[in-house]
Amino acid sequence: MADTDASPGANCLENLKSYVKTKKGFILAAEILISFIVIICFAASVCGGYSAVAICEMIFAIIFFVVFMMQLDKQIQVVNWVWSDLIRAAIGAGLYIITSLIWIARGSGDGACIAGGVFGLIAGLLFAYDTYTIFLQIKSARQQASTDDRV
Template identity: 30%
Template structure:
């Protein structure tokens, strides 16, 4: 009888699902909302490119979707605090810069060269994704610049955490 699960044993499955989803705190933060928007826009752009005649561009939205999904998972589970060996802000900055440039280029090409509706839709969603990725790298750049102005090379803490500590001590 130990092999058969009780009918009301759905509790562990719900906990596993909730552990994969971002926490409510992170999802309502600015970084969380940007990452969720990047994941959603990359996925929609991927689907539109897959259904269009511009299917050659399907790789970029797929890779950006997976990268943004990974960082959403990593930041929401606080892997950036556990694994200090990675330069999380710099990795995120480079991802956003490259994504915004590449999304901008493929969006221009898909809107101007292809005539089908799904290519145009993919281009429009690509332009919106370009704006979101550019906003994200602008905000990361400002955090990194403030971190470096404070002499951030002296410690290994992340800029956003140090920024929070400074704003907390200023309010005292």
């Protein structure tokens, strides 16, 4: 064991700070935050059964945030992390948009349910933007690979 002055948590905190400053890190952090806001809105409303979408999507976003922040995607290569992230974001966008429209339509008289629906629509758009950025990343990687094959 080597003597170091830094605590083990300091490296994780530095990774967290530097990863949140990246585009992908900021998007994942925003997904976690907006999902948490939706969970709070549904905890205050009478239609709390719909909070399962927000809970699941927040947990998946946290998992991918930790994997990418700690660069575990480079160590665990059994899973194709980029495609898994694309599927996660696409399903999240679809589920948030569909359920948010239901929440807004049924939420008459329940302000917290309508607020959860509006934040859910924002979350759906954020997840859709994440899907788009991942798709562009895959597309550029494929173009680069085809250019490398020609050389």
